[in-house]
Amino acid sequence: MSQPIRIDLISDTGTRPTPGMRRAMAEAEVGDEQRGEDPSVLALCERVADLLGQEAALFLPSGTMCNQIAILLHCRPGDEVIAAESAHIVGTEGAGAAVLAGSFVRPIATSRGIFTGDDVAAAVRAPSAKTPRSRLVEVEQTSNRGGGAVWPLETLRGVARAAKAHGLALHMDGARLLNASVATGVPAADYAGLCDSAWLDLSKGLGCPAGGVLAGPADFIKEAWVWKFRLGGAMRQAGILAAAGVYALDNHVDRMAEDHDNARRLWDGVAALPGVRMAHPDVPTNMVFFDVSETGRAAADIGADLRGHGVRIGIQGPDLMRAVTHLDVDRAGIDGAVQALGAVLAA
Numbered sequence: 001m002s003q004p005i006r007i008d009l010i011s012d013t014g015t016r017p018t019p020g021m022r023r024a025m026a027e028a029e030v031g032d033e034q035r036g037e038d039p040s041v042l043a044l045c046e047r048v049a050d051l052l053g054q055e056a057a058l059f060l061p062s063g064t065m066c067n068q069i070a071i072l073l074h075c076r077p078g079d080e081v082i083a084a085e086s087a088h089i090v091g092t093e094g095a096g097a098a099v100l101a102g103s104f105v106r107p108i109a110t111s112r113g114i115f116t117g118d119d120v121a122a123a124v125r126a127p128s129a130k131t132p133r134s135r136l137v138e139v140e141q142t143s144n145r146g147g148g149a150v151w152p153l154e155t156l157r158g159v160a161r162a163a164k165a166h167g168l169a170l171h172m173d174g175a176r177l178l179n180a181s182v183a184t185g186v187p188a189a190d191y192a193g194l195c196d197s198a199w200l201d202l203s204k205g206l207g208c209p210a211g212g213v214l215a216g217p218a219d220f221i222k223e224a225w226v227w228k229f230r231l232g233g234a235m236r237q238a239g240i241l242a243a244a245g246v247y248a249l250d251n252h253v254d255r256m257a258e259d260h261d262n263a264r265r266l267w268d269g270v271a272a273l274p275g276v277r278m279a280h281p282d283v284p285t286n287m288v289f290f291d292v293s294e295t296g297r298a299a300a301d302i303g304a305d306l307r308g309h310g311v312r313i314g315i316q317g318p319d320l321m322r323a324v325t326h327l328d329v330d331r332a333g334i335d336g337a338v339q340a341l342g343a344v345l346a347a
């Protein structure tokens with residue numbers, strides 16, 4: 001019989017609202033969000049627009065909807081989005097760009113999900129009647145499949161310059177933007193302000209139950225409302241959720257440094273185990289990827305055995321595992337996970 005999961009490193013989405021967050025939610029002032037009458041939603045949107053260096057913002061049920069609405073607004077059918085091959089919009093959003101916006105994603109090979117202005121220039125297609133029309137560049141801060149890699153500000157500036165020079169819009173998937181900001185000390189607005197649109201996920205490291213906030217120019221956000229309704233993302237007393245977001249921005253941002261420390265501790269512990277090869281040379285933020293091919297066992301087998309020890313780590317491929325730190329796992333949990341993995345590999 002498998003134990004209940006004690007240490008869950010499968011994702012930073014698994015966090016439960018803390019008692020303080022639950023109180024903020026319970027006490028939230030609410031109204032009809034669809035009519036623009038929910039004070040907690042309005043407060044959250046204003047806060048995130050400022051935080052991201054943008055004019056306005058819109059509360060949405062998920063980060064995926066933030067990406068999809070942005071693509072819908074920037075692109076027309078036949079347009080092309082330039083993004084890293086490892087990007088969430090490439091492999092993890094049900095081909096939404098194609099299905100919803102009629103657009104094509106041109107995935108480019110990168111190291112750790114990060115590319116340069118020159119890479120953008122090389123991927124832009126010469127206009128012709130028979131090519132897709134290059135229209136949008138998408139960057140992911142931090143890069144999830146890049147092992148939580150942070151886009152350096154200078155690299156992002158180069159991409160923004162190249163996008164502008166070619167008449168392309170720039171969109172930021174900021175699911176973990178605040179992890180980048182906490183890790184580097186660079187204000188989130190310095191990164192996101194370079195983009196035509198950007199969003200934050202509330203349900204990742206911030207520890208909220210749900211939600212994403214999409215930010216951009218006022219006219220862009222006005223148009224985004226149309227898609228929010230059309231896709232069924234307009235809510236009612238959504239202030240219950242937005243209050244969790246405001247609470248998280250007050251209380252859960254600086255503490256992400258602990259998640260980063262824990263991820264480094266995990267990296268050190270896992271790297272010392274026999275047969276394990278770390279997928280990336282460092283741990284910029286809260287993710288640790290490792291390859292288990294030299295253990296002679298499949299990642300899925302190891303994952304199943306770990307569950308027997310009450311530990312959950314993600315399976316990202318036949319030999320690839322991913323552990324993500326977050327506010328529901330402490331130092332002792334990290335040590336417990338390393339110990340369990342050691343025991344599983346030794347068995």
Ligand SMILES: *Cc1c(COP(=O)(O)O)cnc(C)c1O
Pocket residue numbers: 061062063064065067088089140144173175176201203211212
């Ligand atoms: C989780 C994630 C998303 C999607 O966010 P949801 O809120 O789960 O829809 C998008 N991009 C990246 C990089 C993510 O990690």
